[in-house]
Amino acid sequence: MTSEMPETAAADTLDDPSLLARLRQEPARWLPTVLQRYEAPLLRHAGEIEGDTIRPRFEEASPRFQLTVIAARFAEHLRKSRWVAREESLHDVLELAGSLPPATVRTPEAQGLVGLIRDAVRLPGKAED
Numbered sequence: 001m002t003s004e005m006p007e008t009a010a011a012d013t014l015d016d017p018s019l020l021a022r023l024r025q026e027p028a029r030w031l032p033t034v035l036q037r038y039e040a041p042l043l044r045h046a047g048e049i050e051g052d053t054i055r056p057r058f059e060e061a062s063p064r065f066q067l068t069v070i071a072a073r074f075a076e077h078l079r080k081s082r083w084v085a086r087e088e089s090l091h092d093v094l095e096l097a098g099s100l101p102p103a104t105v106r107t108p109e110a111q112g113l114v115g116l117i118r119d120a121v122r123l124p125g126k127a128e129d
Contacts, residue, residue: 063104067113070097074117090121 039046058066073093076084094117097110104110 059099063101066100067104067107067110070100070117071113074113074120078120090117093117094121 058069061069070093073084073088073096074090077088077090077093094114097114097117098105100110105114
């Protein structure tokens with residue numbers, strides 16, 4: 001990961017109002033560049049994702065990635081994680097799962113996940129309460 005952030009900013013925290021003000025003024029200057037490396041375990045093939053293959057919108061990501069994100073969001077709700085947005089409910093996660101491409105929704109993995117989310121939404125005292 002590379003960044004143009006000055007060395008002094010490394011000591012700053014996001015609680016520092018001056019750092020937040022600088023981030024708002026020049027956000028592009030402060031954003032790091034991320035290089036994603038991966039290995040396909042069964043194929044023993046490693047690679048890197050180039051910048052132009054990273055999709056700017058969730059809906060443009062691969063269906064498999066979308067399903068993985070939905071599973072992770074569901075898990076965070078079950079854990080009552082502090083990383084879940086306060087305004088996001090399990091119903092929102094179920095709605096997002098419903099927007100998966102039809103071919104993905106028909107897979108056993110997706111059907112199982114959607115069924116679990118649906119069951120969790122119906123439970124009294126859901127994970128988000």
